[in-house]
Amino acid sequence: MNLTQIELANDICTQNTISKIEKHNIAPTVNILIKICLKLGLTLNDVFSDFSSKSSAKEESILDEIERDVLLKQTSSIDERMSSLEGKLSNNDMKQYELIRGVVDYSNDNYDVSLFNLDKVLQFTKSANDDVYTLLAYLFKGLNYLGQEHNDRAQYYFQMIDDSVDEDSKLSNASDLEILFICKTLAASYNEMNLPKESFGFSQCGLRFAHSEHVSYFLDELNYQAALALKDDKDEKQNYEDHYNLALYLAKSNKNDSLLAKMNL
Numbered sequence: 001m002n003l004t005q006i007e008l009a010n011d012i013c014t015q016n017t018i019s020k021i022e023k024h025n026i027a028p029t030v031n032i033l034i035k036i037c038l039k040l041g042l043t044l045n046d047v048f049s050d051f052s053s054k055s056s057a058k059e060e061s062i063l064d065e066i067e068r069d070v071l072l073k074q075t076s077s078i079d080e081r082m083s084s085l086e087g088k089l090s091n092n093d094m095k096q097y098e099l100i101r102g103v104v105d106y107s108n109d110n111y112d113v114s115l116f117n118l119d120k121v122l123q124f125t126k127s128a129n130d131d132v133y134t135l136l137a138y139l140f141k142g143l144n145y146l147g148q149e150h151n152d153r154a155q156y157y158f159q160m161i162d163d164s165v166d167e168d169s170k171l172s173n174a175s176d177l178e179i180l181f182i183c184k185t186l187a188a189s190y191n192e193m194n195l196p197k198e199s200f201g202f203s204q205c206g207l208r209f210a211h212s213e214h215v216s217y218f219l220d221e222l223n224y225q226a227a228l229a230l231k232d233d234k235d236e237k238q239n240y241e242d243h244y245n246l247a248l249y250l251a252k253s254n255k256n257d258s259l260l261a262k263m264n265l
Contacts, residue, residue, distance in 0.1 A: 001040060012036060027214065030246070037253040044216040044253055063089075063096050064175075070103050071181045078104055095124035095133045102140055111144045118144075129164035132174035138164075139182055142189065151193050158186055162198075176215040180206050184218040187225035200229035220250035220259055 005018045012035045020026045028036065037044055066081055082100065089097055098120040105114035121137040128134055142157035161182065165171070171179070183206030190199035203226035210219055224247035230240040251259040 008036070008039065012039065030219070031249075034246075034249045034253050038249070042253075043255060044219065044250065063093055063100070067096060067100055068175075068177055070100055070107075071177060073107075075104065075107065091124075095121050095131075098124065099133050099136055099140075102137070106140050106144055106147070109147070111148055114144050115141060130171060132171045132178050135161050135164060135171070135182060136178065139185060143185070146189055146192065154189065155193065155195075158189060161186065176209075176213055177217050179209055180215065180217045180222070183209065184221045184225065187222065187229070191225055191228045196229040196232070200226055203229065220247050220254055220256050223247035223250060224259060224263070 005022075006015045009015045009018045013032050017026070017028075017032070021028050033044065033047070036042075037047065062081070062085065066078060069075065070078060078100075082097070082104075085097065098117050102114045102117035102121065105111075105117060118137045118141050121133055125131040125134040125137070138157045138160045142154040142161075145151075145153035145157070183202050187199045187203040187206065190196070190202065203222045206218065206222045207226070210216065210222070223243045227240050227243035227247055230236040230243065233240070247259070248263060250256075251263065
């Protein structure tokens with residue numbers, strides 16, 4: 001865009017800060033990064049990987065790519081891509097394969113079929129609490145029941161996740177996307193169930209994880225769910241406004257039209 005460092009820094013930070021960011025001497029704060037993205041017409045996903053300690057060039061398997069797309073609600077050609085894998089997967093791949101099928105059926109409101117496939121996932125994982133596919137199966141079983149307005153059953157499976165992990169737990173096969181998806185989905189579900197304390201806890205867990213791992217998935221939605229959880233607490237007015245405004249800036253930066261619609265913008 002032919003901007004000098006001084007021009008880019010104008011109304012955002014100092015020229016020296018921009019220089020340090022470019023040289024990787026410091027990582028920008030979220031607020032500064034949002035303003036830079038808005039000024040340059042970028043999303044956070046366009047730039048965040050540049051500050052990550054993890055290699056973005058790591059080759060992903062086809063199943064990993066499909067799962068990522070499904071969790072990000074990018075579901076075009078999913079059926080065709082899944083069909084191409086039939087008969088070619090190892091037993092170790094089947095828990096991921098059945099999870100994807102369960103998620104797609106849930107997205108299509110095929111609750112009974114989804115629950116059947118999710119039970120297959122738990123058979124493959126043997127319901128091991130240190131396997132992320134166990135937790136994702138619990139999560140989508142809960143969402144299935146929530147979609148049928150069986151809140152008590154939904155809360156049972158959500159509580160299974162809460163009981164299985166804490167912030168010191170290690171899920172050796174979990175990606176950053178999967179962990180943050182679980183946090184933001186639980187936060188949204190608990191808000192829907194009018195359980196703001198539980199919602200705020202999971203939104204904060206996700207935000208802390210994203211900060212520690214330098215990843216940007218769902219930051220807008222995590223902040224929005226945190227704001228919703230605090231909305232009716234008169235003692236948390238400033239905290240509510242901080243989370244809401246951050247969610248707004250992030251949603252605009254990420255061009256998250258569905259979240260902006262929820263915010264009536």
